[in-house]
Amino acid sequence: MSERTLTDDGMELPQFFYGTAWKEDETQRLTELAMQRGFRGIDTANQRRHYHESAVGRAISAAVANAIVVRDDLFLQTKFTFRRGQDHRLPYDPEASIATQVEQSFASSLEHLGTEHVDAYLLHGPTSSVGLTSDDWAAWRAMEAIHDSGRARVIGLSNVTLEQLECFYQEARVQPRIVQNRCYAVQSWDRQVRKFCATKGLVYQAFSLLTANRPTLAAPELARIAARHARTVPQIVFRFALDIGMIPLTGTTNAEHMRADLDVFEFSLEPTEIEQIERLAAR
Numbered sequence: 001m002s003e004r005t006l007t008d009d010g011m012e013l014p015q016f017f018y019g020t021a022w023k024e025d026e027t028q029r030l031t032e033l034a035m036q037r038g039f040r041g042i043d044t045a046n047q048r049r050h051y052h053e054s055a056v057g058r059a060i061s062a063a064v065a066n067a068i069v070v071r072d073d074l075f076l077q078t079k080f081t082f083r084r085g086q087d088h089r090l091p092y093d094p095e096a097s098i099a100t101q102v103e104q105s106f107a108s109s110l111e112h113l114g115t116e117h118v119d120a121y122l123l124h125g126p127t128s129s130v131g132l133t134s135d136d137w138a139a140w141r142a143m144e145a146i147h148d149s150g151r152a153r154v155i156g157l158s159n160v161t162l163e164q165l166e167c168f169y170q171e172a173r174v175q176p177r178i179v180q181n182r183c184y185a186v187q188s189w190d191r192q193v194r195k196f197c198a199t200k201g202l203v204y205q206a207f208s209l210l211t212a213n214r215p216t217l218a219a220p221e222l223a224r225i226a227a228r229h230a231r232t233v234p235q236i237v238f239r240f241a242l243d244i245g246m247i248p249l250t251g252t253t254n255a256e257h258m259r260a261d262l263d264v265f266e267f268s269l270e271p272t273e274i275e276q277i278e279r280l281a282a283r
Helices: 024-037 053-065 098-113 134-148 162-171 185-200 220-229 233-243 255-266 271-282
Strands: 004-006 012-014 017-019 041-043 075-080 118-123 152-158 178-182 203-207 246-250
Touching (some): 017 024, 024 041, 024 053, 053 098, 075 098, 098 118, 118 134, 134 152, 152 162, 178 185, 185 203, 220 233, 233 255, 246 255
Parallel strands (some): 017 041, 017 246, 075 118, 118 152, 152 178, 178 203
Antiparallel strands (some): 004 012
């Protein structure tokens, strides 16, 4: 079972999340399987283009009915996605104001997931890769209102740059508590965003640790570290992520890989090995 961490302000969350993107008709089966294997952090989004959120909800209902979990065991997080990230299957009225779109999307998420609240609600990326727009702030203010209502325990951000994160943190009334980014080794494992999160006590979640870093995973140094610990290279990468302060996400569809992913809590890397992995991509 995934271990849990307690933040400075008392928020408890799993140290490893199961990501439900790109599963389509297999979403319910795989999400149920992940919970059976021990995952208690479930990440989804109300973005039918890449996620099947209602199938995640069916998986949770089945897991509860079969006494695999109770709702309070789970940390559920979902996201609001702007129009540019959606396909034609929209969870809101595209002609409505951004604030109304956020509220409609969130209400739909609660219905999909069969819950009265989520543990985290994330903005699934700003409208632009540079800076923030009035639409970004309109969405965030609507998310702040949802947080105020108690329907989302915390709110956060995904796919943000350091500049965007700093701006949100400085100007938001309710500051982001979670940052979830695709983590590239060639970008020093998102070091600057991670450093900001560590300084401010924010939770940093990393996705695509394997798929975004295939050349790095082929490095002979990683193979040697894996051999020393009698582990796989993916296990070494996930253990490295934990050791440098990340909460990793996995989206594996393989039952044995799910078990192996959670086995990373059973060993530790040496400080010299952590330093070696940090230097791999920089080289």
